Amino acid sequence: MPRILTYNVHSCRGADGKLDVARVAEVIAQARPDIVALQEVDVRRARTRKVDQAHAIAERLGMAFHFNAAFHVEEEQYGDAILSALPVTLVKTGPLPTLPRVRGLERRGALWVEVEIEGGRRVQIVNTHLGLVPVEQRAQARHLLGGEWLGHPKCADPVILLGDFNATPRYAAYKMLAARLTDARKAAGVRRGSATFPSRLPMIRIDHVFVSPSIAVSGLHALDSAPAKIASDHLPLVVDFTVT
Secondary structure, three states: OOEEEEEEOHHHEOOOOOEOHHHHHHHHHHHOOOEEEEEEEEEOOHHHOOOEHHHHHHHHHOOEEEEEEEEEEOOEEEEEEEEEOOOEEEEEEEEOOOOOOOOOOOOOEEEEEEEEOHHHOEEEEEEEEOOOOHHHHHHHHHHHHOOOOOOOOOOOOOEEEEEEOOOOOOOHHHHHHHHHOEEHHHHHOOOOOOOOEOOOOOOEOOEEEEEOOOEEEEEEEEOOOOOHHHHOOOOOEEEEEEEO
């Protein structure tokens, strides 16, 4: 049974202020995932000692990876990654819309790969990180639902959309996505234990996994071990699934 994990790693800077890529990799390894979606990954940034965090984490886990830079300045990059020990093929990377008249908004993007799971079935995986402003989130959700992403003919069931949406289930962006796909929490029948933020005392659900009809979810939980509570400001969200 495949296991997928989504994790905002906060540039590998923990709740204790310590920068530690190895610690983040160890937390991920605790969950024993087959597929890993990461957000807020630094690549060769001066602020994080110019480490290629996507490569460093993938190497420690023995996984292949694909990275999408939501923005870059010269050699410095920042964005999202998908890692997997299963056969994985990059399908698409790209930016999400923003509000050009609003200064200071962080650029966002999405990353789409195809992963071959047991039995030769192929699953479309889309990892993203939405903005903080609700009107921006709605525009980004509409874009993801459109013909370039979830509405693309190649992005056919089975599909998993996951990441940090910066939106609780009360937000319009969440509702837009949940109208197309099913929240894995609902699919698993889970009511507790899935809050991911803030990591030390998780109170809200802003990290989500959405699934298409042929994805059967058998388990979902936030990894709340002692190391996970410190390694980032988010907890990893872990989902077990099969393709029916």
